[in-house]
Amino acid sequence: MITGKTVVAGVVGRPVAHSLSPILHNAWLAAAGIDGVYVPFAPDAHGFERLANGLRGGAVRGVNVTVPFKEAALAVADRASEAARTAGAANVLVFEADGRILADNTDGYGLLRAFAVQAPRWDVGLGPVTVLGAGGAARGAVAALLLAGAPKVWVVNRTLAKAEALAAALGPKVVALPWGHAAGALSASTAVINATSAGLGGGEAPDAPLETTQPQAVVMDMVYKPLVTPFLRRAMELGRPVVDGLEMLVRQAEPSFEAFFGAPPPAEVDVRALALEHLA
Ligand code: NDP
Numbered sequence: 001m002i003t004g005k006t007v008v009a010g011v012v013g014r015p016v017a018h019s020l021s022p023i024l025h026n027a028w029l030a031a032a033g034i035d036g037v038y039v040p041f042a043p044d045a046h047g048f049e050r051l052a053n054g055l056r057g058g059a060v061r062g063v064n065v066t067v068p069f070k071e072a073a074l075a076v077a078d079r080a081s082e083a084a085r086t087a088g089a090a091n092v093l094v095f096e097a098d099g100r101i102l103a104d105n106t107d108g109y110g111l112l113r114a115f116a117v118q119a120p121r122w123d124v125g126l127g128p129v130t131v132l133g134a135g136g137a138a139r140g141a142v143a144a145l146l147l148a149g150a151p152k153v154w155v156v157n158r159t160l161a162k163a164e165a166l167a168a169a170l171g172p173k174v175v176a177l178p179w180g181h182a183a184g185a186l187s188a189s190t191a192v193i194n195a196t197s198a199g200l201g202g203g204e205a206p207d208a209p210l211e212t213t214q215p216q217a218v219v220m221d222m223v224y225k226p227l228v229t230p231f232l233r234r235a236m237e238l239g240r241p242v243v244d245g246l247e248m249l250v251r252q253a254e255p256s257f258e259a260f261f262g263a264p265p266p267a268e269v270d271v272r273a274l275a276l277e278h279l280a
Contacts, residue, residue, distance in 0.1 A: 013066035077103030108144020110252025
């Protein structure tokens with residue numbers, strides 16, 4: 001029921017209709033008995049800044065931000081967390097009553113929580129990690145891995161210049177490699193993360209020599225459609241522990257819920273099952 005005290009939050013993206021965030025947040029709100037609502041916003045391609053500035057003052061408590069507005073979200077904010085600044089993008093904006101906009105990035109939190117849940121024996125500090133891809137998701141992942149204590153991150157990308165730009169932006173622990181040199185990095189990594197869009201919608205897996213990885217190396221795919229991607233299937237056939245993209249997606253929502261509604265999401269809601277139902 002919407003009342004005179006309902007707290008409003010939402011998600012901004014273009015397109016936004018496919019977003020799972022309203023499903024997750026509204027299920028949590030209902031289970032927690034919080035007087036709040038979570039709605040989608042889809043500004044036109046140039047309308048993000050106007051929308052965000054229009055929300056200054058806190059009539060809407062906050063928004064998640066998704067493709068293609070994550071960089072614009074960081075730019076419009078007055079203050080940003082270290083995670084958002086390092087990732088160069090924000091997926092959470094909170095609108096303070098005094099007019100300021102605070103930015104955060106919880107994608108990295110989601111990534112690391114997904115590892116903690118599905119590969120609990122893996123430790124970020126144990127050794128190098130390989131990230132495949134050099135787009136926005138890869139940058140967020142590398143930033144989170146560095147902030148969590150990864151000693152070294154190899155970034156392997158089809159377009160080497162993009163991997164080099166990412167490495168230059170994030171410092172000496174990040175090393176860019178062309179696709180042809182992936183085997184050496186993979187064989188020395190404790191985890192391999194697919195942050196390319198290859199495999200999306202059941203397409204071809206990224207062409208990485210997973211057979212060169214160590215038996216205990218964790219293989220993660222950010223793509224979650226399908227849930228078991230060709231990349232994860234290959235890793236499973238090799239007997240490697242795996243982490244799926246849906247767990248990351250679900251986990252990144254947790255800190256945003258708390259930022260908007262002032263309480264952690266209730267544990268009893270099986271949001272993973274809800275998300276799976278919706279994806280089906
Ligand atoms: P971008 O478009 O910014 O980057 C795409 C990356 O994929 C580039 O590095 C590109 O390489 C690479 N790429 C695309 N096709 C291929 C291919 N066939 N072989 C090798 N590399 C390829 O996308 P994002 O970084 O925003 O997103 C990447 C993926 O991560 C998407 O599938 C997205 O859905 C997923 N994602 C999942 C999240 C989750 O919570 N699970 C969160 C965020 C993203 P090049 O530079 O050479 O073009």
